[in-house]
Amino acid sequence: MPLPHLALHASHGGIWVADGAGTRAIGRGEAIRLAADTPVVLLNAPLIGQRLGYAELSGLDLLELFAFIHPARFAVPTPRGLARAVDLSPPEQDEDVAAFLLEAAESLLAVPAGNWAEREGAWASAQALFRMRWPWGPSVVERVAKPPRDERWLFSRLPEWEEAPPRPVPRTVTLDPSEAQARLAALTGQGAEERPGQRLYAAAAAEAFTPRAMRDAPNLVLAEAGTGIGKTLGYLSPASLWAERAGGAVWISTYTKALQRQLSHETERLFPDAAERRQRVVTRKGRENYLCLLNLEDALQGGFAGRAAVLAQLVARWAAFSADGDMVGGDLPGWLPTLFRRNGPAALTDRRGECVYAGCPHYRKCFIERAARASAEADVVIANHALVMVNAARGRELATRPTRYVFDEGHHLFDAADAMFGTVLSGAETIELRRWILGPEAGGRGRRRGLAARLSDAASYDEAAQRAIGDAVDAARCLPSDGWLGRLVEGAPHGPVEALLAAVRGLTYARAELPGDAGYGLETELAEPTPALIDAAQPAAAALDALVRPLNGLARRLEALLAEAPDWMDGPARARIEGAIASIGWRAETVAAWLALLSRVGGPADPDFVDWLSVDRAEGREWDVGLHRRWLDPTRPFAEVVLKPAHGALVTSATLTNGGDWSTAEARVGAPHLLRAPSRFTAQSPFNYAARAEVLIVTDVKRGDIAELAGAYARLIAAAGGGTLGLFTAIRRLRAVHARLADRLARDGLPLHAQHVDPIDTGTLVDIFRDDPHASLLGTDALRDGVDVPGESLRLVVMEGVPWPKPTVLHAARRLVGGGTGYDDRIVRARLAQAFGRLIRRADDQGMFVLLSAATPSRLLTAFPEGTPVARVTLDEAVIRVAARLGSTVPTLATPALSNPNTVGHEATAVTEPGPGEARP
Structure with missing residues (x-):
């Protein structure tokens, strides 16, 4: 009907x-x-x-x-x-x-x-x-x-995981490089294309799986493998061989979810049988990625209303058939939460650290716990850099800590470590801690509970624990509460921490550079603080110290209770207490880090750290205020926490050395902090870039002119017939260009999609782009790294300009010790190399890379593979070349004489280096 x-x-x-x-x-x-x-x-x-x-x-x-x-x-x-x-x-x-x-x-x-x-x-x-x-x-x-x-309803349908005995310590085995090559041949199969570079790569990677000679000196292998080498199977060969013989697990860590999915598909070669593969290969992510069954139950029983309640029902349908319960990058369609305009998805995961572990009625069916236990028995665990670092720093799975790692996308280790080991004392962070301790203060919906409610059994039977909880609750009232930002703006902060944030806000506005005050975030160094900031820091530090003391005391008392094992402590109560100890521990560490940061206010600077103040804004609206601390070299804690306890690690990437600079590559992965020097390996890409790719630098698009920029994108996309990835360094310009182009291109049958514009998640945008060879996609950094779109769907990459690093306080400090202009150049070359790497993903791909920047310095062109033709041309000429190479109809244009193309590594055109205000934003 x-x-x-x-x-x-x-x-x-x-x-x-x-x-x-x-x-x-x-x-x-x-x-x-x-x-x-x-x-x-x-x-x-x-x-x-x-x-x-x-x-x-x-x-x-x-x-x-x-x-x-x-x-x-x-x-x-x-x-x-x-x-x-x-x-x-x-x-x-x-x-x-x-x-x-x-x-x-x-x-x-x-x-x-x-x-x-x-x-x-x-x-x-x-x-x-x-x-x-x-x-x-x-x-x-x-x-x-x-x-x-x-x-059977969802909560009875889901299978239960089973406890397993502790896994034995991995055996000590030695891999011969020839054995790794033999495993590679078995994985690639009979009649596979001969790849000498891949064979050499597998042999080099085997060294990471040999027994280490001394403590804190892992066998570290740095391997740069150009696109097309086949590095995934190259390292899976020795990794799977070692796991099989040693009886241990190899953790393969990536930076992007896209590569995680790709790795999962590649393991089908290792274990063709699906049932065996589920046992031997496990994908792990942070807890906040997985559906929390207790949160879902609360949503289904009235915790959600309106559209959010509809989402909960659809998620429940999904959970009954999901392979792993992963809501971010798993088998939940990425577009589903976006249909509900973000009503509810975050509340269905464990983002607040309130898990009660075995005290939860769904503990034995929990997706998170199932993944953790499966990884303890797996041969290969596919994780990400952030999870690896979090587990190493404060993980509960000490008995199953990995001894062998593969860090793919290794050029991002520095950035991942920078985020992981940094400290932020801000309104958003402190109010979240207050809510974790106090629970709902104004009749909030949902199942959020305070510390006292979560530990009610311990508090009712143990006076010391009850006193510690009460002291922590009282001390937490010094933290910002709802409406804190409005009070700061009105000049009426409440409590010592809000007073500190008010002083931070005032000093940031007073000292931050405001070029045009475009409504974006502000920041300034934590140097020469004003008396007002110094005076506010002292009571704030005292208040935080009064909070961390009862938290530490509570953790010690709970540990003593576990040792005493009183009669009232049944299994669920023990589980709640164990979970509480872990949660209290890392929150107490966070407060201790805040205290260390506050000791810097009015005191001597610590040369190991970079400290600054900020006001976070988006399109003119403030949303956070805080103090920040980052390691000047975040690979120091990474080497200490992750690398030194390991026996071996392979760090690999297509752009690891940034043009052959091994010393910088070693510095950015923490190798100088180890006792044993790393091994180095390089394999050039087998692709014929000279024949399959071309780089055009457009010389006549005026910088800062949105109309010209949009016109350039429109003409280039039309010349290529779509299939274009447009990369921007600023969201504002991306949106402005999209607004001018979308209708115009649609009339010619060329769909245009855009990150930060279309209400669709980034992964789904890439899927849409990949699915239609006439479509084009505009985006920022997330599309520059890790996007794999082979074939006709991506045949042109256009960058709006040279991707200079943003001149932040943190960047300025690292630039000072990293070589000034040379430090900037290394960052730019890495970004250009990653952007160019989206273009040629297999041997039969061809495409063009267009950079809309007349002031591109010649020294940066080594970012592109050697032999790639590079030409400086006008926009008219670029349009003609794109149309001729990519097969579209050429618009009627005046045709100027073509420039002589240069070749990377053999630059012939004299270019004036940019002045201070010309190329760098």
Whole structure:
């Protein structure tokens, strides 16, 4: 039976509505009236609402219906992607999409009548969603039959993990490089392309798995492998061989989620059988990535309302079929939370550190605990740099700490360590600590509980613990409370810590440079503090000291209780106390770090650290104020906490040395802080960059002129016929360019997507881009690193300018000790190399890299692979070259004489180096 609804589609090319009688084009005003008067079938309501200028648009979103019918399945959230997911012919043109949406809706609603793999639990979910007035509720309830017997609900359906005995210490084994090469040959298979560089890489990587000779001196191997070497299988070969023989786990750490997913696919070669692979390979992420079943139960029982409650039901459907419960980058479609405009997703994960571990009724089915236990028995654990560092610094899994690591995307280790070992004393951080200790103070919704509620059993039986909790609760009242930022702005802070933040805010505004006051964040050095800041620091430090003392005392008393094991302490109570000790411990460490930072105010500077004050703002709106401390060299704590306890580690990347600079590469991964010097290995990319790629530096686009910049992007994208990745160093310019281009390109059938503009997560944007060779994508740093889009979908990379580092206080301090201009150049070359690396991902790829900056210094061109042709050209000439090489129709232009292309490593064109105000922002 046809649906009694209209379908609405809006793109940058127009707006169409369809019903059973046909399709017609309409205006924006009529589209808004239709959507407001009656539910309409649409695809991705937030995106359509943005295009209509009607943010509150809602209706019968096909993505929500897909998530209900096919939980834990992914579909690219475009008409073409949905057509493929539901096995329909995709619409040919924009005006065909609205009619297709009706067809897709009928196809999805017909699924329950057939052999439906995801039937279990659907009836109960449909009834709940109907009561919530979910737009699809009536249609779904009609079609989902009540099961003949009671279904197992989610919390009884999920399997329980089982305790296992401690894993034995890995055996001491030695790998011969030839054995690693033999394992590589087995993984690549018969008839595979011969890759000498990959064979040499596997042999070099084997050294990281040999027994170490002395304590605190791991076998560290630094390996730079150009794109196309096949480094993933190159290191999986010795890693899997060592795990098999030694009986230990190898942790493979990445910086991006994209590479985590890629690694997971590559392990299919190691373990073709899916069941065996689930046992031998485990992906680990931070706790905040996984669904918390206790939070979900609270949401399903009334903790959520409105649209957030609908999301909870759809997440529950997903959880019943999910492989690992990972809500960020796992099998939950990345677009699903964005449909709900961020109502609720964060509250469904463990972001607040309130886990009670075995005290939770769902502990034995917990996705987080299941992953932790599975990794203890696995051969290969795929993790990320942040998790590796957190586990090493304050992890609870001491008995299963890894002895062998592979750090892929090793050029990001410095940045990951910088974030991990930094300290921030800010309003946002302190109010979160207050909430953790005090719990809800004004009748807040949800299951948040204070420290006293979480440890009520210990407090009721032990007077010392009760006193320590009471002292901590009293001391926590010195921390900022709700409305703190408004009080700072009004000049009426409450309490010593708010008074400190008020002084920080005042000094930051007084000293920070305000070029045009564009509404972005402000910062200034913590140097020569004013008397007002010094006077505010002392009572704030006293208040924090009064807080950390009872926290430490409580932790000691709880440890004593565990040792005493009184009669009242059953299993759940012990588990709650063990979890509380871990949580109290790292929060007490945080407060201790704040105290160390405050001791700097009015005192001597510590040469190992960089300290500064900041006011965080976004588009003119303040959202945080604080003091910051970072290590001048964050690889020092990284080497101490992660590398020294390890027996071996491989650090690898395609851009590890930044043009052959091994000393800098070693410094940025912590090698100078180890007793044993690292081994070095280099394998050049096998790709023929001279024939397959070209770099164009456009010389006549005026810096700072948004109209010219947008015009350049429009002409280049049109010349390439789409397939363009546009990279920006500022979100403001990205948005301005997108606003000028989207409609114009859409009229030529060239879709344009943009990070920070489209209400879609970054991973899904990349999926959409990869799926359509005519589409283009604009983005910032997140798209410069780790994006893998081989083939026709990415054939042109355009950068708005030289990606100079932002002149922050932290950067200035590191620049001073890192060589001045040379330090800046190393950063820029690394960024250019990473951006260029998005272009050629396999041997048959070809493409062009365009840099819209006339003042690009010649010394930076070594960022590109040797042999890559480089030419300085006008925009007109660049458009002609792009069109000629990438096969698009050339616009009618005056054709100037072509410049002579240069070749990287053989620069011939004399270029004037930029002056202080020309190239650097």
